[in-house]
Amino acid sequence: MSAKAAEPVDSADRTEFEDRFMELLTRMAHRYRAELEQRLRPLGCGASGMEVLSAIKLAGRPIAQNEIAARMGILNSTLTRLIVPLERAGQIHRVPDPTNLRAKLVELTPQGAKHCDELLAIARQFRAQMLEGLELAEIEATSAISARLFDRLYAKTC
Numbered sequence: 001m002s003a004k005a006a007e008p009v010d011s012a013d014r015t016e017f018e019d020r021f022m023e024l025l026t027r028m029a030h031r032y033r034a035e036l037e038q039r040l041r042p043l044g045c046g047a048s049g050m051e052v053l054s055a056i057k058l059a060g061r062p063i064a065q066n067e068i069a070a071r072m073g074i075l076n077s078t079l080t081r082l083i084v085p086l087e088r089a090g091q092i093h094r095v096p097d098p099t100n101l102r103a104k105l106v107e108l109t110p111q112g113a114k115h116c117d118e119l120l121a122i123a124r125q126f127r128a129q130m131l132e133g134l135e136l137a138e139i140e141a142t143s144a145i146s147a148r149l150f151d152r153l154y155a156k157t158c
Helices: 011-043 047-059 066-072 077-087 110-131 136-155
Strands: 092-097 100-108
Touching: 011 047, 011 110, 047 066, 047 077, 047 092, 047 100, 047 110, 066 077, 066 100, 077 092, 100 110
Parallel strands: none
Antiparallel strands: 092 100
16 A cells, blocks of 8 residues: 655644654554564564564673663563563573672573574565665655654653
8 A cells, every 4th residue: 555645734734644644654663563574474583572682682792681671662571571482492591690690681692693683684675675766865854753753752752
């Protein structure tokens, strides 16, 4: 389904335009996620699992679960449900936190690092297909708007 190009609107139509914008944004995010899930499924991992592995990889060190949850914008309890199957599959393991004897850090196993790279390659290929034909200026403008909306959501200022 293709979206109709936005036409300029006057201030009287702003609410309608904003409604349409947020509807398209929400629908696009859901559809993008569903398509990404479908592409990752043959590797035995979904988008959430890939995000966990990626957050650990980007940290470049063993990382606390609450830090992973914060990076992903999810609750610790949600992260725990995502980590357990990854740990059972040998993708990650927990190690003692040298600064807090009661805490554990999470790190990728060699198998998990390889799997993360494979998952990210699929995600990058899909992203490239989605963005094909868009000008860099369009991507930058959309990214800037998205970042502002994201910050508002997580700052709870709206």
